[in-house]
Amino acid sequence: MSAALDTETHLRSAVRTDAPPAILLDKVNKWYGAMHVLRDVSLQVATGERVVVCGPSGSGKSTMIRCINRLEQHQEGRIVVDGTELSDDVRALDAIRREVGMVFQSFNLFPHLTILENCTLAPIWVRRMPKREAEELAMHYLTRVKIPDQARKYPGQLSGGQQQRVAIARALCMKPKIMLFDEPTSALDPEMIKEVLDTMVGLAEDGMTMICVTHEMGFARQVADRVVFMDRGEVVEQGAPESLFNDPKTERLRTFLSQILRGH
Amino acid sequence: MSQTSTDPRHFRAPPKRQLRLSWADERVRAIVWQVVIVGIVAGVIWWLVRNTQHNLEVRRIATGFGFLQREAGLPIGEHLIEYTPASTYFRALSVGVLNTLKVALIGIVLATILGTLVGIARLSKNWLLAKIAAVYVEVIRDIPLLLQLLFWYTMLQGLPAPRQAMNPVTGVFLSNRGLRLPFLDWQVAHSWALLAFVAGLFGTWLTARALRRKQMADGKPRPLWPAALGLIIGLPLVVWLAGGAPTAVDWPALRGFNFQGGFTISPEYFALLIGLTTYTAGFIAEIVRAGILSVSQGQWEAAQALGLRPGVVLRQVVLPQALRVIVPPMTSQYLNLTKNSSLAVAIGYQDIVSIANTTLNQTGQAIEGIAIIMAVYLTISLSISFSMNWYNNRIALVER
């Protein structure tokens, strides 16, 4: 499927069809009170696959990816991450969270710790890494997101774009197999969006399995193996970015796309 | 840009503004205003001082602190240091200061514990618990402390006389003369054991730091509890055994109309401590709640998403941030509790205010008496706020 959509600008796909799926959602349902926010959502993400999720606000896309590392609990259906099913088992949950990195819309850096300490906190306390080693690792990833010189500063002293790149580095320091992005650029000024997207493209080039909730259509075209369109809690349409954007099958996606384009 | 340049043309001192002696000049106005205001204040103070001097002469009251060396002749029920009515006023006032500190320090510790529990309870997912905590906070904060103190004191006085004392546990008696507890017949070995216990606490703290450093070096976490157990419980135990393991206990017993022996908590102290603790805890609960709420949900989520266990999240992420919000208002609550302990005078607990008040009534040295009260509280207030400011600066957030 991915071979067909390779265009000049699109990244080479790193999907490994031989391996078991990295993430599997099977008929997941969730309610907030009486509100039905996820309706029979089924989704399979292969190792190395890059999935972009889009849809109007309130369509359940953030809720879905927050269910994947159990920041939200689903009430029906199965979620299997890296071969482990999500349940009330705390040890399984710890194992999953170790393998899944997450980047939030509002960065959520720890304001009382320096950039370096933000990055070394989890490796030290979760991976039991010596401090020196953790710092070397952190500096490695901070260099990758191009802000090694800010390591001794505090989050409050950095710009939004820099903070989001630190958040990415912080997640990478756990060497996750899967990265979740929850609207990573929505809280940023336009001039800072590019630096964050570039970082994410760099990650994609390295073959990271990614699920990314975003409205950045350019990013989706360049990076995604597959785009999933959600509306009102259900997956309405999915497919390769070119075919989905150029030839939407449903009225709902068509309306959404026209509004996105008008918005730009 | 030109900061590193040595070219003299880049440096120019700002022009000196000439002071024009005119009402239009802002600085002239400022100086005149200040002179006028300071003049008025100084004048009022001078007038008051002159009146006071005159009045003192007329009433033949000698000023000065000479009276401190005279015999006080006032009985004090509770004293932490040696005291008899034959002691000097200075000694009596020192007893008062210690009594104030005794109730304030213990009150601060208890109020912090109770307030923190209630504040956390208000955020509980259990609706019943949260409601009970909310009602407690609302009721306790809307009734004057003095009224609460009188209430508690009256309740304690309403207890049966020593002969019919309540005896909930063997050796513990609760009567209108206070709470009597059995207490160790104090020996030197006990003092040493206590010292060993304190040393054990300190040693545990040092060990925790050393273990933390080792973990930072090789990443392996090491349990603290074996060392803590040995130092905090084992060490005092060994010292106590080495000292001959004295086990004699002083049991309170009824003799005549009151109890003898054991350890007493007087009804005055008890009422004051209950009142101050429960009242201040109501305010501390709100501070703790606000502090916890100030750490956004996103911080919890980010930490959990990194795979950190709840205990680590609390210690490394949430508490350090919440404390920044909690410490400043907590400081003023500690100060309030200390100042409120002066209400002791209304229920007859002999704190510094009560003793200074008796002193000034006996000697007529009103100015000195009130000056002593104010000096004591100012010293306490300033030292608490000074140390809290120091702590606060140490943990302040760096912002852009």
Place this chain on the structure above:
Amino acid sequence: MSDISLGTSVAGIPEAAPRQPPALTTGPVAWVRANLFSSWLNTALTLVLAYFIVRYAIGFVDWAFVNAIWSVPNNQTQACRALKASATPGACWAVVTEKHRFILFGTYPYEEHWRPALVCVLFTALYIVSGMRRFWRKELALVWIATLVVIGILMWGGILGLSYVPQERWGGLPITLILATFGLAFAFPLSILVALGRRSSMPAVRVLCVAYVELIRGVPLISLLFMASVMFPLFLPEGINIDKLLRAQVAITLFAGAYLAEVVRGGLQALPKGQYEAADALGLSYWYKTGFIILPQALRLVIPPLVNTFIGFFKDTSLVLIIGIFDLLTAGKTAVVEPAWQGFGVEVYLAISVIYFCYCFAMSRYSQNLEAELNRHRGR
């Protein structure tokens, strides 16, 4: 980027009908489960708490209502004493029934009690009117002055056919309200001046204001009240004597002034710098700038904390008990001094607590609502 709201977006296309959530996740049963019995620990906690509530509530209702005695003839309190010692103790509300006039109005002449009663009503009405936003105008100051004058006439009398009542005979709730209200009326202007002084560019003024605020806040109110009762007479020229109530009023005003000044200063600091600069740019003089631009905004910001400070200060007036002024609490304490009524302090203190609670709770609720409302307006 551009967030699209659900209402205007993709519609008119068939979609899966929303299903009801699995049984027992909504409705009252679900609420009880989620809030009271969500886990073993939670269930145990709920049961333990419920047990204690029921047990103590039954005990309290028995004591306060079922077994209570509501009145006794001619100070004959034997029945009360017998009840207190019995196996089923009850409250002796007779002490409140008997003494309520004394607790509320002290030694004010009995047949003139309608006057202090009317004063209490006037004070309460004044608070309520001041709390309503539609009355926040300059005329409110006139209403205050007029009401306080009427209150003075009612209490003292001597004109308009009212008999003269000397101040020594005043007591009870009116004293509490007078101390709090007059204290606020004088302390508030003082606090504004001090707060402005603390932010002044003139160092001498700043030092004076800081010294005043820190000195007062560093010592307990009691020491100021002692000062007012023992040292004040020494301060004044010979022959001039100020009434004890007035001296306490001065001490309370000075005390409240320092605390209110810190609240006002908070408001001045919270005001964006742009407001100061805009006022400067208009070329206004200091007093114009402060009076017409800075203060109205700064004070509006701090109304909720001002109300909270006032609550604290309303409660603190009870401290005058220690220097023997006859406020509500002192009246209550005195009511049970009489041998016949000794030992029934708990009932009296509970009754007084209810009065204080009503005033303070109303004010604190008001301040919370106001804060929420102001935040809403600012959010927009």
